[in-house]
Amino acid sequence: MLEIKNLQVSINNKSILKGLNLSIKPGELHAIMGPNGSGKSTLANVLSGKGGYKISGKLNFEGKDLKEITIEERAKKGIFLAFQYPLEIPGVNTNIFLKTSLNSIRKARGEKEMDTLSFLKLLKEKSSELGIDENFLSRQLNVGFSGGEKKKNEILQMKILDPNFSILDETDSGLDIDALKVIANGVNSSRNKKKSFLVITHYQRLLNYIKPDFVHVLSDGKIVKSGCSELAEELEKTGYKKTN
Amino acid sequence: MHNFEINSSEIDKIEKISEKEKNFRIKNLEFFNTNGFPSKKLEDWKFSDFRDIVYKNFDQLDTKNTLADIKKINLLKDFDHNYILLVNGNLQSSNFDYEDKSKIRINSYKKDNINYETSQNPLVCLNNALAKEGYSLEIEKNYRLKKVVIIYNFFTKDLKNKILNKKNKITIKENSEIHIIDYTVNESKFKFINNICENVILEKNSKFKHIFIQDNRSNGYFYKFSKNKLLSNSNYTSFIFSSGLKFNKLDIECDLEGKNSECNVQSALFLNTNDHQEIKTRINHLAENCKSYQKVKSVLSSDSKGVYQGKIYVKNIAQKTNAYQLSQALLLSSDSEFDSKPELEIYADNVKCSHGSTSGSLDEDSLYYLMTRGLNRKESTKLLIKGFLDDVVQIIKSASIKKFIQDKLAKQIYGH
Numbered sequence: 001m002l003e004i005k006n007l008q009v010s011i012n013n014k015s016i017l018k019g020l021n022l023s024i025k026p027g028e029l030h031a032i033m034g035p036n037g038s039g040k041s042t043l044a045n046v047l048s049g050k051g052g053y054k055i056s057g058k059l060n061f062e063g064k065d066l067k068e069i070t071i072e073e074r075a076k077k078g079i080f081l082a083f084q085y086p087l088e089i090p091g092v093n094t095n096i097f098l099k100t101s102l103n104s105i106r107k108a109r110g111e112k113e114m115d116t117l118s119f120l121k122l123l124k125e126k127s128s129e130l131g132i133d134e135n136f137l138s139r140q141l142n143v144g145f146s147g148g149e150k151k152k153n154e155i156l157q158m159k160i161l162d163p164n165f166s167i168l169d170e171t172d173s174g175l176d177i178d179a180l181k182v183i184a185n186g187v188n189s190s191r192n193k194k195k196s197f198l199v200i201t202h203y204q205r206l207l208n209y210i211k212p213d214f215v216h217v218l219s220d221g222k223i224v225k226s227g228c229s230e231l232a233e234e235l236e237k238t239g240y241k242k243t244n
Numbered sequence: 245m246h247n248f249e250i251n252s253s254e255i256d257k258i259e260k261i262s263e264k265e266k267n268f269r270i271k272n273l274e275f276f277n278t279n280g281f282p283s284k285k286l287e288d289w290k291f292s293d294f295r296d297i298v299y300k301n302f303d304q305l306d307t308k309n310t311l312a313d314i315k316k317i318n319l320l321k322d323f324d325h326n327y328i329l330l331v332n333g334n335l336q337s338s339n340f341d342y343e344d345k346s347k348i349r350i351n352s353y354k355k356d357n358i359n360y361e362t363s364q365n366p367l368v369c370l371n372n373a374l375a376k377e378g379y380s381l382e383i384e385k386n387y388r389l390k391k392v393v394i395i396y397n398f399f400t401k402d403l404k405n406k407i408l409n410k411k412n413k414i415t416i417k418e419n420s421e422i423h424i425i426d427y428t429v430n431e432s433k434f435k436f437i438n439n440i441c442e443n444v445i446l447e448k449n450s451k452f453k454h455i456f457i458q459d460n461r462s463n464g465y466f467y468k469f470s471k472n473k474l475l476s477n478s479n480y481t482s483f484i485f486s487s488g489l490k491f492n493k494l495d496i497e498c499d500l501e502g503k504n505s506e507c508n509v510q511s512a513l514f515l516n517t518n519d520h521q522e523i524k525t526r527i528n529h530l531a532e533n534c535k536s537y538q539k540v541k542s543v544l545s546s547d548s549k550g551v552y553q554g555k556i557y558v559k560n561i562a563q564k565t566n567a568y569q570l571s572q573a574l575l576l577s578s579d580s581e582f583d584s585k586p587e588l589e590i591y592a593d594n595v596k597c598s599h600g601s602t603s604g605s606l607d608e609d610s611l612y613y614l615m616t617r618g619l620n621r622k623e624s625t626k627l628l629i630k631g632f633l634d635d636v637v638q639i640i641k642s643a644s645i646k647k648f649i650q651d652k653l654a655k656q657i658y659g660h
Binding site for chain 1: 607608609610612613614615616617618619620621623627628630631632633634635
């Protein structure tokens with residue numbers, strides 16, 4: 001599904017990713033861990049198409065070169081990024097925004113646009129799964145939401161848009177244990193043999209609830225160690241220093 | 245060489261006027277002829293050089309009244325309303341079927357539409373010299389209108405190189421309330437100037453809510469001087485949603501003369517290419533315990549210009565004044581321009597006054613966020629613009645009027 005080879009990324013002449021290799025197959029959940037400044041968020045941004053980076057190397061998604069594809073086309077192809085810091089968008093109703101977003105993606109997939117009634121049904125179902133109060137969906141997008149509410153809203157968007165490949169950029173940071181469980185459940189219930197995930201995190205805590213197939217350690221722009229879920233536990237005990 | 249000097253014989257043509265009125269008109273005309281159209285040399289016009297705009301767009305100007313008999317226009321069907329129909333500024337007809345008609349008096353221009361105040365503003369002087377049409381609306385004591393009043397400002401096809409000078413007067417007597425929507429229907433494809441002076445008197449405990457909507461592309465050059473006198477416990481609210489005029493300057497002056505009176509001015513403007521729009525306010529806090537609130541939000545497309553000049557004046561006796569002023573502008577292009585000049589002049593010591601002004605371009609991170617959800621850049625931009633303007637619209641209480649305005653704004657933003 002995702003094939004990254006020798007990915008080099010720099011911004012303002014500062015090199016951030018220095019030859020990263022990663023391959024993710026359908027149905028797999030990969031976790032990327034690493035210290036601050038190792039390039040985790042840059043990887044998430046580059047995958048979702050954020051501008052301003054100088055990129056070289058191979059970056060293929062389902063056989064297509066991602067470098068050639070705009071941000072919204074990536075979304076339409078099934079790439080989703082749950083933001084570390086979701087933006088507040090004043091004056092834009094959460095509900096209406098989600099419907100617009102879903103329909104533009106459905107249209108790209110060649111599916112029929114969803115009418116308001118079916119959409120509201122879907123929204124109700126998914127938001128109750130995540131324990132999100134419906135009133136909160138008629139509010140302005142992320143405006144005045146608590147940290148936890150914003151993160152839940154990201155996962156709700158993921159559930160509604162139903163992407164093939166989801167990137168979770170430190171979705172666990174700043175969450176209490178109950179919110180963490182809700183979010184983990186949200187991810188786990190979406191897992192199947194077609195859908196892949198890249199979970200970026202600082203801590204092993206989230207991985208107690210979401211079992212990864214592979215764990216990678218990112219340090220100074222490269223993956224320095226890969227393993228199965230036990231690697232995360234090991235890291236929790238020893239810290240990142242030993243992996244360098 | 246342009247010569248827009250106006251012959252005093254125009255005043256002689258006005259019938260049945262007193263010596264006092266005639267002298268007032270002649271004095272005003274002399275002032276206009278000496279000073280000409282206001283240029284940027286005048287502080288109040290420094291960001292909108294009206295003289296330059298007139299010289300660029302007009303070779304001649306015709307001051308004659310344009311009478312037209314429009315029997316019927318298409319009324320808005322979005323909500324029930326009373327209406328007043330003005331054709332080229334002249335009162336044509338009115339309908340107050342929803343109301344107790346004994347409480348409402350509507351007439352065409354009357355002598356007392358003139359307030360005999362001297363002015364240093366050349367356009368007001370021109371209006372003082374020549375205006376002899378307009379309307380006068382009076383609401384009797386203790387009456388709250390049941391439905392909103394739409395004033396249809398209809399401009400006919402044949403307006404060409406005209407300058408219309410009209411005077412309107414609205415009096416709301418004690419404990420009464422009226423909501424007015426000023427709505428423009430412009431059929432003229434030609435350039436013309438509309439120069440309006442409006443006097444509003446809010447007596448004790450009265451309420452006046454005014455919404456200005458203009459949304460068609462138009463070759464109109466509009467100036468309106470609106471003078472509002474607020475007596476104790478009265479409440480004035482003005483919403484401005486205008487777009488598409490080549491030039492539009494709204495000059496709003498509010499005198500908070502009575503204790504506990506309150507004035508609000510809020511606007512959400514979407515300026516198209518080449519539009520020039522100015523909102524100028526002067527809020528005079530002249531009595532204790534009054535409140536004023538101003539919020540001006542503007543979105544500027546390429547080659548458009550927006551201006552906000554807002555002055556708050558607090559007289560020494562106006563203790564416990566609470567005055568707030570905010571201007572926010574969103575510039576969509578490097579060749580759009582927004583000028584903001586907030587001013588505070590305070591002579592009382594126990595007051596709360598604050599002001600703020602920001603202008604900038606669209607937030608790239610917000611655009612990125614929306615685009616990762618499958619919206620293209622254009623759609624994301626429009627969504628952000630709509631969101632930026634929406635908080636002003638949300639204050640409107642009536643759901644049907646709110647929807648009407650949201651639809652108008654969406655039409656401007658989405659262009660269909």
